[in-house]
Amino acid sequence: MKMKNKAIICGLMAVASAITGCTDMLEKEPLDSTADNPLFWNNEANMENYANTFYDNFPGYNGKFYTNALTDDQITTGFSNWKYVNIPAESSEWSSAWTEIRRANAMINSINNYAAGVDDATKQYWIGVARLNRAMQYWDLVRKFGDCTYLEKVLDVDDPELYGERQNRDEVMDKVLEDLNAAVASITPSSSKRTWSQEMANAMKAHICLWEGTFRKYRSETDGQDAKDLEGAERFLKEAVTACEAVMGSGNGYSLCDDYQSIYNSESLDNNTEIIFYKQYVKDVLTHSLIANTSSSSEQSGMSKDAFDNYLFLDGKPKATTSYDTDDAGVMAVSETDGKEHLDISAQLAVRDKRLSQTIDHIVCYAGRDWPRTSDGMGMTSASGYTVCKYDNTSIPLEYRKAGNYTCAPIYWLAVIYLNYAEAKAELADMGSGTIIQQDLDMTVNKLRQRAGLPDMSVTPDVDPANNMGVSNLLWEIRRERRCELMFDDDIRYWDLIRWHKLDLLDNGKYPDITIGANLKNEPSPDLSKIKLTSDGYLDGQNGIRHYEYKHYFYPIPSSQITLNPKLGQNPGWTE
Numbered sequence: 001m002k003m004k005n006k007a008i009i010c011g012l013m014a015v016a017s018a019i020t021g022c023t024d025m026l027e028k029e030p031l032d033s034t035a036d037n038p039l040f041w042n043n044e045a046n047m048e049n050y051a052n053t054f055y056d057n058f059p060g061y062n063g064k065f066y067t068n069a070l071t072d073d074q075i076t077t078g079f080s081n082w083k084y085v086n087i088p089a090e091s092s093e094w095s096s097a098w099t100e101i102r103r104a105n106a107m108i109n110s111i112n113n114y115a116a117g118v119d120d121a122t123k124q125y126w127i128g129v130a131r132l133n134r135a136m137q138y139w140d141l142v143r144k145f146g147d148c149t150y151l152e153k154v155l156d157v158d159d160p161e162l163y164g165e166r167q168n169r170d171e172v173m174d175k176v177l178e179d180l181n182a183a184v185a186s187i188t189p190s191s192s193k194r195t196w197s198q199e200m201a202n203a204m205k206a207h208i209c210l211w212e213g214t215f216r217k218y219r220s221e222t223d224g225q226d227a228k229d230l231e232g233a234e235r236f237l238k239e240a241v242t243a244c245e246a247v248m249g250s251g252n253g254y255s256l257c258d259d260y261q262s263i264y265n266s267e268s269l270d271n272n273t274e275i276i277f278y279k280q281y282v283k284d285v286l287t288h289s290l291i292a293n294t295s296s297s298s299e300q301s302g303m304s305k306d307a308f309d310n311y312l313f314l315d316g317k318p319k320a321t322t323s324y325d326t327d328d329a330g331v332m333a334v335s336e337t338d339g340k341e342h343l344d345i346s347a348q349l350a351v352r353d354k355r356l357s358q359t360i361d362h363i364v365c366y367a368g369r370d371w372p373r374t375s376d377g378m379g380m381t382s383a384s385g386y387t388v389c390k391y392d393n394t395s396i397p398l399e400y401r402k403a404g405n406y407t408c409a410p411i412y413w414l415a416v417i418y419l420n421y422a423e424a425k426a427e428l429a430d431m432g433s434g435t436i437i438q439q440d441l442d443m444t445v446n447k448l449r450q451r452a453g454l455p456d457m458s459v460t461p462d463v464d465p466a467n468n469m470g471v472s473n474l475l476w477e478i479r480r481e482r483r484c485e486l487m488f489d490d491d492i493r494y495w496d497l498i499r500w501h502k503l504d505l506l507d508n509g510k511y512p513d514i515t516i517g518a519n520l521k522n523e524p525s526p527d528l529s530k531i532k533l534t535s536d537g538y539l540d541g542q543n544g545i546r547h548y549e550y551k552h553y554f555y556p557i558p559s560s561q562i563t564l565n566p567k568l569g570q571n572p573g574w575t576e
Contacts, residue, residue: 034110035154041110042117047126050107051196054133057100060279060409061288064491066301066388071493072505072514073307073483075384075541077299082546087556087574093144094558097137104134106154128186129196132204135179139208142169142176143215143495146225146554146571150175165567170232173212177239180205184243191252193275199250200277203412206243206420211499213237214427218501223550224572234433237424241434244421247276247414248443254414256447261358263415265291265393269408276412287404294388295374295401299367302384303360303487305516305538309466311353311484316455320465324351329519329537330364337372343385343523354453359390359487364518366539368527374398385518385539388488418444419482426475436474445481457481469502498553507548515542549573 034040034050041047069076070083107130111123141148147166152175155162183201190197213236216229247254255273257263262272269278281287294300305328313322330343343364349357365371365387370379373389376398380387393407400406422445428434438459446456457477467476479500486492497503508515520526521537532540551573562568 035106036110036114038114038116041114044118044122044126047107047111047115047118047122051126051129051133053103054100054129055279057133057136058279058411060411061281061290061391061405061407065290065409066294066391066488067290068491068494069301070506071497072511073304073487073493074301075304075382075515075517076301076543077383079544080546081544082552084556087559087570089558089560091555091558093555094141094561097141100137101134101151102154104130104137105152108134108152109154124186125188128183128201131179132183132187132196132201135176135183135208136204138172138176138179139211142172143211143498144555145557148172163565163567166569168226170216170226170229173236176208176212177236180208181239184246189250189252193270193272193278194280197277199247199252199254200412202243202246202250203276203417206240206247206417206424207412209236209240209243210420210424211495213240213424215499215501217427217431218499220501223501223553225553230431234428234431237428238434240420240424241428244417244424247417248421254417256414256451258451260355260451261390263410263413264391265407267393267396267407269410274414275410276414276417278411278413279409281406281408283400283406284404287406288409289403289405290391291393291396291401291405291407292403294391295378295380297370297378297380299381299383300387302382302388302517302541303386304384304514304541305518306511306514307483307487308356308360308386308518310480311356312454312480313353314351314453316449316457317462318464318466321462329521331522332524335363335371337375338377338379340371342369342371343518343520345518353484354451355484355487359388360386361389363387364520366518366520367530369523374401383517383541385520390488415448415485418448419478419485423475423478423482426472426478430472430475445478448481448485452484468505469500471500501553503552504548507546508542509545509547512542515540517541 069080108127111127115123138150147169149161149164150167150172151161180201184198184205187196187198187201189199213233216236217233219225219228221227253273254276257272257274263274266272269275308328309319312318313324315322315324317323319326328345328348330345331347332341333344334340335342335344344362345364346362349362361373363371364385365381366385367381370381372379373387373392391407392401396407422441425434425436425440429436436459441457441459449455449457459474461473461477463473464476467473469476469479471479482496483493497505505511506514516534517539519538520533526533534540551571554571556574557568557570562570
């Protein structure tokens with residue numbers, strides 16, 4: 001029985017301390033002394049300290065920025081297969097969510113029961129913070145595992161509710177929305193970008209509601225899921241619009257910053273007008289390794305040709321219809337950094353969306369032809385030829401770019417609000433449940449396009465022959481904008497494909513172009529013992545075949561949990 005309790009029951013109850021072993025927790029009281037201690041909960045500072053550990057649920061640059069190659073945006077150095085190929089015995093993604101849910105429930109229950117000496121507004125604020133974090137954890141569980149058990153109280157190890165059936169994921173997400181709305185109502189506004197605020201809560205709400213609304217709109221019984229729920233989709237999409245509007249009209253003076261890269265490579269984001277909430281890193285104290293991962297002498301993951309081709313030309317048109325020269329082959333030129341000849345794509349970058357040149361280097365480098373971005377001459381190579389520079393800050397001392405990076409990570413920011421708003425409005429209009437007008441685009445995504453040096457998007461854009469998602473021209477262009485703006489950001493692309501129910505696009509047996517990289521046709525002497533080329537001279541990064549099956553929409557339930565509680569059942573398509 002203990003293994004079951006690991007997943008749902010064990011968790012940290014000691015304030016501001018590290019998570020301890022679950023087995024140890026089972027040998028103690030189900031809750032530690034803080035849970036039912038009026039002396040503890042009648043002190044707001046203790047509430048804040050308890051809530052501070054929720055910040056760890058935002059991994060920042062130690063999370064999925066750039067590092068997840070399971071998308072059509074990256075070509076990895078090895079074979080990037082599905083997260084799960086077989087059913088695991090255990091899963092930290094399953095167990096850690098339950099730990100945090102239990103902690104949130106303990107905080108809510110304890111404040112309600114034991115904080116009689118604290119004023120109601122203060123209590124409601126911290127309950128709102130707990131409900132916000134509970135909502136985030138349940139959403140993460142639902143998007144990964146589907147149906148799950150919904151708990152609003154702290155349970156003992158022998159409570160029968162721990163061994164019941166999973167609830168329908170729609171019911172759980174309805175509860176998530178209740179939590180989000182309660183959090184927005186009780187958490188006060190703040191200009192701080194490093195604390196809980198109503199603006200941050202609305203940003204989270206917008207993100208989750210857009211995800212849920214589109215998931216319900218596009219899901220299909222052919223995916224082993226429930227039928228579409230258009231009524232539910234409309235409700236969540238309208239909530240997303242409302243949340244975005246609240247952020248945009250918050251009075252905190254949010255506006256796009258001039259420097260796109262500064263969102264990702266700054267030592268502080270306190271003064272960045274675009275940032276709503278961020279994770280702070282501190283030199284020699286709290287650091288990450290993202291820059292090191294993108295500036296390594298080891299072969300790196302790189303941008304795919306599919307992602308490269310997604311960026312528009314300066315006339316606002318895609319590759320198929322632009323008046324610009326679409327030849328993507330670099331020319332051999334001497335690089336100033338090492339005095340050697342390399343394939344240079346500066347000319348191609350100069351006629352594209354500015355974000356492309358702010359995301360990848362202008363030199364194509366690959367096995368057998370390395371190139372140094374850093375001043376120490378350390379050569380880099382990429383599995384695709386396109387190396388990622390988006391997160392690098394060349395003003396940081398070199399030793400900290402190699403290890404111990406301290407640039408800060410955006411969690412919620414205005415560009416994402418703009419994208420969420422435009423997409424939600426367009427999806428509602430597509431359903432006949434609302435309208436989207438030119439002003440909606442002008443106040444959101446067109447601001448992003450202007451920063452990127454592109455003409456404005458129209459509500460009636462031209463056809464792009466590359467549209468392979470079966471959606472309207474407008475939705476396709478909004479999705480393109482999202483992909484370019486958020487390239488490599490926090491695992492977003494993967495989960496976007498999930499909610500749009502287009503996960504099959506990651507099947508490289510069906511779509512082999514997603515593992516093709518840079519054009520090397522002008523490379524005079526490629527080392528074919530180190531790289532593969534397609535028949536037309538592109539770098540071939542395919543290291544295996546990844547076939548799509550509908551079961552991949554949900555992770556499998558860990559087998560140990562089903563052994564302990566057979567009522568959980570297994571997700572569709574997963575068998576031993």
